Amino acid sequence: MKKMRIMGGKPLSGEVTIGGAKNSTVALIPAAILADTPVTLDGVPDIKDVHNLMSILKSMQVSSKFEGDVLTIDPTHILPTPLPNGRIKSLRASYYFMGALLGKFGEAIVGLPGGDDIGPRPIDQHIKGFEALGAQVTNEHGAMYIKAPDEGLHGARIFLDMVSVGATINVILAAVKAKGKTIIENAAKEPEIIDLATFLNNMGANIRGVGTDTIRIEGVDHLAAHNSHTIIPDRIEAGTYLAMAAAAGDGVLVKNIIVEHLDAFLAKMEEMGVQLDYYEDSIFVHPTKSLKMVQIKTAPYPGFATDLQQPITPLMLKAKGEGLIVDTIYPKRVKHVPELIRMGADITIENDVIILHHADQLSGAEVSADEIRAGACLMTAGLMAKGVTTIYNVDNILRGYDRVVSKLRGLGAQVEIIDDVKSASAS
Numbered sequence: 001m002k003k004m005r006i007m008g009g010k011p012l013s014g015e016v017t018i019g020g021a022k023n024s025t026v027a028l029i030p031a032a033i034l035a036d037t038p039v040t041l042d043g044v045p046d047i048k049d050v051h052n053l054m055s056i057l058k059s060m061q062v063s064s065k066f067e068g069d070v071l072t073i074d075p076t077h078i079l080p081t082p083l084p085n086g087r088i089k090s091l092r093a094s095y096y097f098m099g100a101l102l103g104k105f106g107e108a109i110v111g112l113p114g115g116d117d118i119g120p121r122p123i124d125q126h127i128k129g130f131e132a133l134g135a136q137v138t139n140e141h142g143a144m145y146i147k148a149p150d151e152g153l154h155g156a157r158i159f160l161d162m163v164s165v166g167a168t169i170n171v172i173l174a175a176v177k178a179k180g181k182t183i184i185e186n187a188a189k190e191p192e193i194i195d196l197a198t199f200l201n202n203m204g205a206n207i208r209g210v211g212t213d214t215i216r217i218e219g220v221d222h223l224a225a226h227n228s229h230t231i232i233p234d235r236i237e238a239g240t241y242l243a244m245a246a247a248a249g250d251g252v253l254v255k256n257i258i259v260e261h262l263d264a265f266l267a268k269m270e271e272m273g274v275q276l277d278y279y280e281d282s283i284f285v286h287p288t289k290s291l292k293m294v295q296i297k298t299a300p301y302p303g304f305a306t307d308l309q310q311p312i313t314p315l316m317l318k319a320k321g322e323g324l325i326v327d328t329i330y331p332k333r334v335k336h337v338p339e340l341i342r343m344g345a346d347i348t349i350e351n352d353v354i355i356l357h358h359a360d361q362l363s364g365a366e367v368s369a370d371e372i373r374a375g376a377c378l379m380t381a382g383l384m385a386k387g388v389t390t391i392y393n394v395d396n397i398l399r400g401y402d403r404v405v406s407k408l409r410g411l412g413a414q415v416e417i418i419d420d421v422k423s424a425s426a427s
């Protein structure tokens with residue numbers, strides 16, 4: 001396991017460029033196996049989730065090559081392979097192989113996914129969707145066995161009991177080649193779902209209504225890539241750097257942003273009094289002086305993203321007064337709280353409400369990134385703090401933050417990643 005060492009107190013300045021969205025990429029890679037041709041993705045972030053997905057592809061005889069930010073995937077020799085264990089457990093989005101293999105071969109054996117420990121993450125709505133399309137689903141020793149009827153999957157009307165990104169995407173992947181029309185109601189509206197549908201539609205799929213709560217899919221027989229697909233910028237990485245720039249910056253330009261994808265987050269930054277200059281696809285964050293405390297309630301898109309409640313927390317610690325955070329999606333997503341307290345923060349949790357107070361000065365400490373966004377929060381706290389912060393379990397950050405050390409160094413941060421077995425290296 002690696003750890004990250006941050007020497008705090010040095011204000012960030014300069015510019016940083018946001019990479020392609022993790023949550024698009026991790027859906028696009030499994031989706032690529034639905035194609036009858038090689039597929040090229042551009043703007044791919046260099047994150048561990050991508051490397052783990054490439055290794056899963058390899059186990060199915062799907063070759064892939066990652067050069068710069070271009071990933072080519074050749075699924076033309078794919079074999080229908082059971083995936084009950086192994087790398088499947090290393091990330092959440094491996095569950096997209098359930099929908100993709102089911103859509104491609106009418107059968108999937110896929111282990112229950114890993115991913116962040118942020119409270120219960122059931123997949124009942126994914127299963128409900130597969131069953132509505134005619135599949136039989138059983139859970140045997142921690143792996144899902146999913147089988148279409150002999151005549152193949154058929155279109156269906158599916159009302160999701162709750163808005164779920166994963167279930168919406170998995171049903172799209174399974175239904176895109178099913179016979180007839182599928183309608184997903186109460187669908188999630190996240191931009192990454194639109195990105196996935198754009199990719200599939202450009203290959204010949206017929207998916208309409210993505211970005212609204214009703215998605216209509218007319219099944220097609222073939223999918224073929226004619227052009228490379230450019231992945232949308234990562235709105236969560238962007239939000240992380242924007243909050244970091246406001247909390248620990250002396251004037252930072254964050255580039256490659258789709259501003260509209262961050263509306264709820266940016267409104268909160270402005271409510272706090274952060275001064276932002278907007279350009280076509282970048283935002284300049286001015287150094288902050290006095291900040292107003294706010295209350296945040298996370299919600300499905302276009303609401304305030306759960307994945308940004310931890311990254312904005314250190315910024316809130318700079319504001320005067322009492323702030324509240326309620327994560328309605330993952331009420332137990334509080335792994336950052338004991339670590340921030342160790343750094344000198346005044347935070348309590350009552351009935352799943354996170355209550356924060358102003359901290360004059362955080363102090364460097366040894367802390368643990370127990371999940372990706374807790375890690376993002378601790379990086380910013382470490383940059384704000386006096387002294388050295390060592391973040392353990394840094395693989396949880398590297399799972400989803402593209403070339404994070406070189407980006408932070410580019411902003412003037414003193415940061416390094418150290419293997420626990422002495423030798424130092426940067427990624």
Ligand SMILES: CC(=O)N[C@H]1[C@@H](OP(=O)(O)OP(=O)(O)OC[C@H]2O[C@@H](n3ccc(=O)[nH]c3=O)[C@H](O)[C@@H]2O)O[C@H](CO)[C@@H](O)[C@@H]1O
Pocket residue numbers: 023026092093120121122123124125126127162163164165166167188300306307329330
């Ligand atoms: C790879 C990826 O894109 N991950 C994102 C995705 O995760 P993921 O797709 O796993 O999250 P969902 O949108 O499915 O989950 C939303 C809520 O619905 C619940 N639920 C979901 C499915 C289900 O079958 N049953 C059920 O009860 C979950 O426990 C959660 O409370 O959306 C989350 C919520 O925006 C983000 O935090 C993750 O970064």
Ligand SMILES: C=C(OP(=O)(O)O)C(=O)O
Pocket residue numbers: 091092093114115116118307372373400
């Ligand atoms: C929860 C997250 O990721 P995953 O769904 O991949 O675990 C996240 O990106 O914040």
